[in-house]
Amino acid sequence: MMQVLPTLLSVEKSGRLPVYLQVANQLMTLIRNGTLQPGYRLLSTRQLALMLKVHRRTVVQAYDELLAQGWLESHTGNGTFVAKNLPEIQPSEPKVNGQRVAANLKSAGFQFDVPEYLNRPVLKAGTRLHLDDGFPDPRLAPLEDLSRAYRSQLLNGNPYVRLGYGDTKGSLWLRQELSAYLNETRGLKTTSENILIVRGVIMGIHLTTAGLIKPGDYVAVDSPGWFGANMNFVHAGAKVVEVPVDEYGMDVDALEKICMKQPIRLLYVTSHHHYPTTVALRADRRINLMKLAEKYGFIVFEDDYDYDFHYLSKPLLPLAGADPTGMVLYCGSFTKTISPALRVGYLVGAEDVISYLARFRRIVDRQGDQMLENALAELFKTGVLQRHLRKSVRVYKQRRDTFCELMKTHLNDYVNFQVPDGGMAVWTRFDPAIDLKALAAKALQKDLYFSDGSASNLPPALAGGVRLGFASSNQSELEESVEIMTALI
Structure with a gap:
């Protein structure tokens, strides 16, 4: 083990973590997984420093860190040892449900249930164009x-x-x-x-x-x-x-x-x-x-x-x-x-x-x-907020009118909607012959997002209904979005 130990340790001198902490953390891991058992005598600081090609003070700092945390114990004139009061651990590869665990944990070691009602997609901003759920325009x-x-x-x-x-x-x-x-x-x-x-x-x-x-x-x-x-x-x-x-x-x-x-x-x-x-x-x-x-x-x-x-x-x-x-x-x-x-x-x-x-x-x-x-x-x-609201209402009203007119002109045969009295989205019912999921997926490839209706949990009578948000897009973005939808349909 004394000869193998240096091969189990590696240091990255240009890394963000100080080298002494790298050595200390790796030694701690070897103790935790049972590779270094209680009572094991470590190399002297001089020997380990030579093998790792680091300054001796670096190894001294690493040992001192582990001594302070209780992982090691020192006997004057006899050397440094893995603390004898630690429980003995049999070296083994950790497993979860019989499967080997990867270095970066993906599965918990305990059982838990994920309720069905939590399985709902999280909407995140990402596309250049968006007819979202009805969000504001942060540019305003x-x-x-x-x-x-x-x-x-x-x-x-x-x-x-x-x-x-x-x-x-x-x-x-x-x-x-x-x-x-x-x-x-x-x-x-x-x-x-x-x-x-x-x-x-x-x-x-x-x-x-x-x-x-x-x-x-x-x-x-x-x-x-x-x-x-x-x-x-x-x-x-x-x-x-x-x-x-x-x-x-x-x-x-x-x-x-x-x-x-x-x-x-x-x-x-x-x-x-x-x-x-x-x-x-x-x-x-x-x-x-x-x-x-x-x-x-x-x-x-x-x-x-x-x-x-x-x-x-x-x-x-x-x-x-x-x-x-x-x-x-x-x-x-x-x-x-x-x-x-x-x-x-x-x-x-x-x-x-x-x-x-x-x-x-x-x-x-x-x-x-x-x-x-x-x-x-x-x-x-x-x-300031009151003025912002007054300005936003004027802008969003213009965008609502623009968007509804664009849909009426280009999509009138495919969608049914009422011009909303307020809010930031238009409730839109697509023709049942249109595969809304496929349409939304194709639009996403064109860098345009809108809901495919799957997260709305709508009754059958309202199938094909989605909210198309207009407030977060300016006039040119609304025009381009409707052009993409029209071309895809």
């Missing part, structure tokens, strides 16, 4: 203003407070600015204590589900709906009940019939621009829905993911604005306002439930990015 975002505000938060003020732990509810400044903004634009009646800052709508759903839903509870969702929300309900052990959606939004009469049969704990609804179809919940249904919530005592989780982008008239006020009894949890985010990479959202509700969910949030995330939250608060205070 006030990035310079945000950068200056963030830098200011990094450098100014008391560093212990600025860079330390903050309120679990999120930045007080942002909650105050948001409260004023939501009260003014959405008709809410909030204070900062009614708001919990989260990392996006999906976190708001997760906290609500984990904190307020018990296994066996009934949760009503719109159908078709957002699979991302449904995943949380299924994971919590809830029984998901689907409520049909038509051209006027969720069928509230159908919801009432469901309530008569079983106790609904929570209703998830996208009332303003229904996901995925973009239709708005009609006024009479809004009134009746809130009456049902009070009558049957269920929570209304209102996902208002793109409230600010409405083009026909002023946006419809959310259900939360007509909720005197505190039945609604209202959730939105800056994902659609600025960029999906900006993970800041808000959950609004009664003070007691917000305080509870803030305490519950500590289980998964002690707090958010307080400096980013304060930077956003500054943009609210200075009016």
Whole structure:
């Protein structure tokens, strides 16, 4: 072994890791896998240094590191040994389920199940052209203003407070600015204590589900709906009940019939621009829905993911604005306002439930990015975000009109759609004769992405329906995208 040992060690003098740590880590590995047994006498530092062609002090440092960690023990005048108190390990190749494990682990050594509801593709930016799910154009975002505000938060003020732990509810400044903004634009009646800052709508759903839903509870969702929300309900052990959606939004009469049969704990609804179809919940249904919530005592989780982008008239006020009894949890985010990479959202509700969910949030995330939250608060205070929203609404309306006209001109024989009153995507139904998966795959080869419909979990009656996002593309990109689709069809 004394002669073989140097062949088991190798050093890379130009590597990032110091040579002494390379030697120490390799010796540690040989001890762990049983190649070097407890009590084995190592080469002297001088001998090993000569064989590895390194300075003796390098080997001394390596031995000292392992001595400090308890892998080795030294006997003055007798040498350095593998610690005798280590358990004896038989040299063997590690295996998992009878299969040899590669140097880079790909399979865990323990068993675990992957629930079917987690098998959902993750959408990632990558193609030059994209008719996505309805995302904003980050090229319009006030990035310079945000950068200056963030830098200011990094450098100014008391560093212990600025860079330390903050309120679990999120930045007080942002909650105050948001409260004023939501009260003014959405008709809410909030204070900062009614708001919990989260990392996006999906976190708001997760906290609500984990904190307020018990296994066996009934949760009503719109159908078709957002699979991302449904995943949380299924994971919590809830029984998901689907409520049909038509051209006027969720069928509230159908919801009432469901309530008569079983106790609904929570209703998830996208009332303003229904996901995925973009239709708005009609006024009479809004009134009746809130009456049902009070009558049957269920929570209304209102996902208002793109409230600010409405083009026909002023946006419809959310259900939360007509909720005197505190039945609604209202959730939105800056994902659609600025960029999906900006993970800041808000959950609004009664003070007691917000305080509870803030305490519950500590289980998964002690707090958010307080400096980013304060930077956003500054943009609210200075009016930068409000100006950005006004500009974005004008630009996205133009892009909606351009895109719908392009589809009407070039794809009218192959698609069916209604011009949406708001939002960032057009709900589009393709001719059943068109193989949507094949079409999307061919478009991807042309550097154009759009959904193939497989992730939407649509009922058969809505097969061939996809959301085609227009907001993230400028006019020339929209024209090229439609040209590619037309040529492929």
